Amino acid sequence: MRFDWRRAAAVAxxxxxxxxxxxxxxxxxxxxxxxxxxxxxxxxxxxxKGVSLAVSDSDASQASRRLVDTFDSSAYFRILPAASxxxxxxxxVAERAKAALIIPPDFEKDLSAxxxxxxxxxxxxxxxxxxxxxxxYAATIQTMASERIAGVDLTPPYTLRTRFLFxxxxxxxxxxxxxxxxxxxxxxxxxxxxxxVAREWENGSMELLLSTPVEPLEIIAGKAAPYxxxxxxxxxxxxxxxxxxxxxxxxxxxWVFALGCAIFLLTYLAQGLLIxxxxxxxxxxxxxxxxxxxxxxxxxxGFVFPIASMPKFFWFFTMLLxxxxxxxxxxxxxxxxxxxxxxxxxxxxxxxxxxxxVALATRSFRRSLE
Amino acid sequence: xxxAPVSISVRGVxxxxxxxxxxxxxxxxxxxxxxxxxxxxxxxxxxxxxLLRVLLGLLTPAEGxxxxxxxxxxVDFETLRPQIAYMPQTQSLYADLSIDEHLEFFRDLYGxxxxxxxxxxxxxxxxxxxxxxxxxxxxKLSGGMYKKLGLxxxxxRSPRVLILDExxxxxxxxxxxxxxxxxxxxxxxxxLILTTTAYLDEAERCSKVHLIERGVVVAxxxxxxxxxxxxxxxxxxxxxxxxxxQDA
Numbered sequence: 001m002r003f004d005w006r007r008a009a010a011v012a013x014x015x016x017x018x019x020x021x022x023x024x025x026x027x028x029x030x031x032x033x034x035x036x037x038x039x040x041x042x043x044x045x046x047x048x049k050g051v052s053l054a055v056s057d058s059d060a061s062q063a064s065r066r067l068v069d070t071f072d073s074s075a076y077f078r079i080l081p082a083a084s085x086x087x088x089x090x091x092x093v094a095e096r097a098k099a100a101l102i103i104p105p106d107f108e109k110d111l112s113a114x115x116x117x118x119x120x121x122x123x124x125x126x127x128x129x130x131x132x133x134x135x136x137y138a139a140t141i142q143t144m145a146s147e148r149i150a151g152v153d154l155t156p157p158y159t160l161r162t163r164f165l166f167x168x169x170x171x172x173x174x175x176x177x178x179x180x181x182x183x184x185x186x187x188x189x190x191x192x193x194x195x196x197v198a199r200e201w202e203n204g205s206m207e208l209l210l211s212t213p214v215e216p217l218e219i220i221a222g223k224a225a226p227y228x229x230x231x232x233x234x235x236x237x238x239x240x241x242x243x244x245x246x247x248x249x250x251x252x253x254x255w256v257f258a259l260g261c262a263i264f265l266l267t268y269l270a271q272g273l274l275i276x277x278x279x280x281x282x283x284x285x286x287x288x289x290x291x292x293x294x295x296x297x298x299x300x301x302g303f304v305f306p307i308a309s310m311p312k313f314f315w316f317f318t319m320l321l322x323x324x325x326x327x328x329x330x331x332x333x334x335x336x337x338x339x340x341x342x343x344x345x346x347x348x349x350x351x352x353x354x355x356x357x358v359a360l361a362t363r364s365f366r367r368s369l370e
Numbered sequence: 371x372x373x374a375p376v377s378i379s380v381r382g383v384x385x386x387x388x389x390x391x392x393x394x395x396x397x398x399x400x401x402x403x404x405x406x407x408x409x410x411x412x413x414x415x416x417x418x419x420x421l422l423r424v425l426l427g428l429l430t431p432a433e434g435x436x437x438x439x440x441x442x443x444x445v446d447f448e449t450l451r452p453q454i455a456y457m458p459q460t461q462s463l464y465a466d467l468s469i470d471e472h473l474e475f476f477r478d479l480y481g482x483x484x485x486x487x488x489x490x491x492x493x494x495x496x497x498x499x500x501x502x503x504x505x506x507x508x509x510k511l512s513g514g515m516y517k518k519l520g521l522x523x524x525x526x527r528s529p530r531v532l533i534l535d536e537x538x539x540x541x542x543x544x545x546x547x548x549x550x551x552x553x554x555x556x557x558x559x560x561x562l563i564l565t566t567t568a569y570l571d572e573a574e575r576c577s578k579v580h581l582i583e584r585g586v587v588v589a590x591x592x593x594x595x596x597x598x599x600x601x602x603x604x605x606x607x608x609x610x611x612x613x614x615x616q617d618a
Contacts, residue, residue, distance in 0.1 A: 010478030014467065021466045204460040208523075211426050211456035212479045369428045 003221075007214045011222025015196065019226055025192060029230045030237070033184045037241045040180050041173055048133045049075055054091035054100040056082040061108035063149045067119065070145040071101065076137045092122055098130055099123045099138075111149065166251070166335040174249065177242045178334035179303045181235060182264070182327045183294075186301075188234055189265055190293030192227045193272030194285040201280040207369065216365035220358075224269045231265045242334075251337030259340070260329035260347065263354050267322045268293065270357035277365045297323040322357075325350040374441030375404035375560045376450065376530045378425060383434035385420055385585075394420040396585040397434065404439075405560040407553065409567060409576030409593075411605065413613070417585040418566040419459055422535050425564070426456055440530070452480065455529035457520045459536045459566075465509030469500060469519055472508060473526060480527040487526075494522045497552055514545030521552065532556065534565040538572065550575060570605035579605075583612070 019025050053071060057064050071077045080097050082088035088100040100122040111117040121138055123131050167174045197219075200206040209219070242248040250257075272289060279285045298304060300314065301323035307315060318324045325346040332338040340347065379402070385395040394417045402408050410418050423429040425436060427447055438445050463472060473494075477487045495501040498518040503511065508519060517537055524532060532553075538546045550572070553563060557577075565576070573579050574593045581589040581596075589596055593605075602608035 004481070006478050006481060010475055013478075014464070014471070014475050017467055017471060018464070203464070204458065204462040205464060206462075207428065207458045207460070208456065208462040208520075210428060211454065211458075212476070213452045213481075214479050367427070368430065369423060370430070 002215060003217055004213075004215070008218040008222040008225075011214065011219055012225040015223055016226045018196075019230065029188060029192065029234050032188065033234045033238045034241070036184055037177065037180060037238055037245075040176055041241075041246050048130055050078045051076060051099060051130060051134050051137075052080050052097040053077045054080045054082045054088040054097035055103075056085045056088035056100070057103045058085065058105045059103050059107040063108040063111050063117075064103045064119075066149045067103065067107075067145045068101070070141050070148060074137065074141055076134075076141075089122065092124055098127065099134055173246050174335060175331070177238075177246055177248050178330045179301075179327055181238050181242075181261070181330050182301055182323055183297050183303055184238055185231060185235060185261065185265055185326075186268055186297035186323055187294050189227060189231050189268035190272040190275070190289045191286070192230065193224060193269050194275045194289040194293075195282055196223050196227075197273060197276035198280055198282045198285040202282060210367055210369070216367065217362050220270075220273055220362050220365060223273060224266070227269055228265055231269070232261075235261055235265075248334065250334055252333035253337075253339065256338075256340050256343065257330065257333040260326055260333070260343075260350065263347075263350050264322055264326040264329075267350065267354040267357050270354070270361040274357065274361040274364060277361060296321050300324065301327045303327060319349065320353070322350055322353045325353070373530070376445075376453070376562050377404040377439045378402040378531075378562070379437045379439070380421075380425070381435045381437070383421075383424055383431045383436065385417075385424060385429060386432050394585050395424070395431070398582070398585070398587055399434075400580055400587060400590065402562060402564060403578070404562050405557070406577040407557055407563040407565065407575075409565055409573045409579045410582060411567060411570065411573045411579060412582035413609075414568075416582045418582055419535055420585075421582070422456075422533055422564065422566065426454065426533060427451070450531070452527075453530040454533065455524035455527070455531065456533045457517075457524045457535065457537055459539070461516070463508040463516065463520060463523070466507055468507050469495075469504045469511075469522075472519060472523055476523045476526050482527050490526060490528075494525060497555075498522060498548070514541040514549075517541050518545065518549065521549065525556070528559070530561060532561055532563045534563070536566050536568060539568055546572075570609060573605045581608075583616075588612075 055068055055071075057068060068079065072079045077099075080091060082091055082100070085102045088097075088102055091097040092100045100120075102120040102122070104118065104120075107117045107119060121135075123134060125131060197206075200209060243250060271293065275285050275288045275292070279288060296318075300307075300310075300318050300321055302318070303323075307318050307324065310318070328346040329343055329350070332343060380398055380400040383395055383398045384393065386393045398417075398421060410421065412418055420429065424431050436447075438447055438450050440450065467475070473487075473491055482490070495504060498521070500515060500518060500522070503515065508516060511519060517540070521534075521537065524534075538549055541549065546569075553565075556563065565572075567573060576593060578591065579589075579593045579596055580587055589600065591599070597603065597605070597608065600608050602611065
C-alpha cells in the first residue's frame with residue numbers, strides 16, 4: 001500500500017478544523033480529565049477515617065473506659081454513646097453509626113478474675129467498603145487497649161515491624177491518581193475517534209472521500225493524529241495536577257511513562273477507529289466505545305478491583321486488555337520507579353495489542369459503500 | 371497515456387442488495403464514449419445512483435464487468451482513479467469548512483502543485499462567481515452555491531472523467547444554467563461526463579441519453595433520434611407515456 005504524507009496531513013488538518021470548531025470535543029478533551037481527577041482525587045477517599053461507633057458501656061468500669069478511650073483516641077473512630085446494647089444496635093440499623101461496641105456488665109470483673117472478658121463489635125456488613133478497613137483498625141486497637149488495660153507492656157517474643165514500601169502512609173491518592181491516567185486516556189481516545197469516521201459516513205462525505213485517491217491508512221493516520229495530540233495534552237494536564245495538586249510522587253523515568261502512554265494512546269485510538277469504521281453510525285459507535293473502552297478500563301484493569309482476586313477466567317481475560325498492562329506501567333513508574341527492563345512484560349503485551357488494533361482498524365476499512 | 375480521453379464499457383452488470391432481496395440493476399450494458407456528455411435519466415429508484423457507484427468502484431457488481439479505456443487501450447481502474455472526479459447526489463461536503471478550506475483539502479488529496487492550484491482556484495471561483503464567498507462555511511451556502519462548491523472540488527484537478535449525480539437538483543434556474551455552461555466548457559477539453567438528472571429538459575442538452583427503468587436500460591441514443599424513434603416531442607411526453615403504459 002502506498003502512503004502519501006501530504007494526503008494524511010490533509011486529513012489531519014481537516015480533522016483539526018472540526019475539533020477547533022466543535023466546542024463539545026474540546027470540552028470533553030480538556031474538562032473531563034480535570035473533573036475526573038478532582039472527583040477521584042478529592043471526593044473519593046479510600047482511607048476511611050472518623051467511622052462513627054455506637055458504644056454501649058454497661059460495665060462503666062476503669063477497664064471498660066480504657067477500652068473506649070483507646071477507640072476514641074485513634075483518629076479512625078468517632079464515639080457515639082448509647083444508653084443500652086439495644087440502643088447501640090438501633091444506631092447501626094438506623095445508619096447513625098457504622099459500627100457498635102457493646103461492653104457487658106461484668107467486663108472488668110471477668111478480666112480481673114482471669115476468666116477472659118468479652119466485648120462485642122458489630123459492623124454493618126451491608127457496607128462492604130468500610131467493613132474491611134474498620135475490622136483491621138479494630139484489631140490494631142484491640143492490641144493497644146489490652147496493653148493499656150493490663151497496665152503492662154505485653155512485649156511479644158519477637159517484633160514484626162511492618163513498613164510499606166513506595167507508599168509509606170498507604171495514601172490512597174498516590175495509588176488512585178496514577179491509575180486514573182489510564183481511565184482518562186481510555187475514555188478520551190476511544191470516544192473521540194469512535195465518532196470521527198462514523199460522522200463522515202453519516203455526513204455523506206465518506207462517499208466523496210472514497211472516490212479520491214486517499215488510501216485507508218492515510219485516512220486512519222490523519223484522523224488519529226489530532227486526537228493523539230489532544231490526548232497528550234490532556235495527559236500532561238493530569239500529570240501536572242497529580243504532581244502539583246495532589247503531591248503524588250513520581251519515582252520513575254518520565255520517558256518510560258511517556259512511552260507507555262504513547263503506545264496505550266495509539267492502541268485505544270485505533271480501537272476507537274475500528275469501532276467507527278465497522279459501525280458507521282455515531283450512536284452505535286458511542287455505545288460500543290462505552291462497552292469496550294470505558295467499562296473494562298474502570299472495572300477490569302485493576303483500577304478499582306485487584307486483578308489478583310478475580311476469578312481465574314477474568315485473570316486470563318484481562319490479559320487481552322491494554323488497560324490492564326498500562327495500569328501496571330502507570331502505577332509502577334509513578335510509585336516504584338520501575339525501569340523499562342523491569343516492565344518488559346507489560347510493555348511487550350501492550351505493544352502487541354497496539355499492533356493488532358492498528359492492523360484491525362486499517363484492514364477493516366473498506367473502500368466500498370457496502 | 372495519462373491525459374488521453376477515457377471511455378467506459380459496461381457489460382451485463384447486475385447488482386443486488388441484501389440477500390438477493392432487492393435487485394437494483396438487471397444486466398445493464400452501456401457504452402460511454404469518450405469526450406461526450408452522457409445523461410442517465412429515469413424515475414426515482416430506477417438504479418441511476420447504483421450504476422454510478424458501480425462505475426466508481428464504490429459498489430461491486432454481482433455479475434458483469436466494467437471496462438475502462440484510455441486512448442483506446444484498456445486501463446486498470448486504480449490507474450484511472452486519480453483522473454475520475456465525482457460529485458455525489460447527497461450532501462457530502464463539510465458544513466464547518468469554508469470554500470477555501472474545501473479546495474485546500476482536495477488540493478492536498480489530489481496532490482496538485484501550488485502554482486497549478488492558484489491558477490485553477492482563481493479560474494473556478496470566477497466561473498462559479500463564488501470568489502466573494504470563499505471564506506464562508508459550506509453549511510451556510512445556498513443550495514446552488516453548495517452544488518457549485520461540490521463541482522469545484524471535483525474539477526480542481528482537471529479530471530478525464532466527471533461523474534455527477536443529480537448536480538442540479540434543488541438549484542434555482544439561474545444557477546442551473548450556470549452549471550450547464552460550466553459543463554459545456556469542460557466538454558471542449560475532451561472530458562467524459564456522466565450525469566444523472568431528474569430535469570428532463572436537461573436530458574436534451576446531453577450528447578447521449580440513456581433511459582433506465584427498474585434497473586433495465588430501455589432506450590439509449592442521441593436525444594433527438596431517441597425521441598423520433600419513440601414518436602415523442604419531448605422527454606416529458608416520453609416519460610409520461612411510458613409511465614401510463616406501465617400502469618395499464
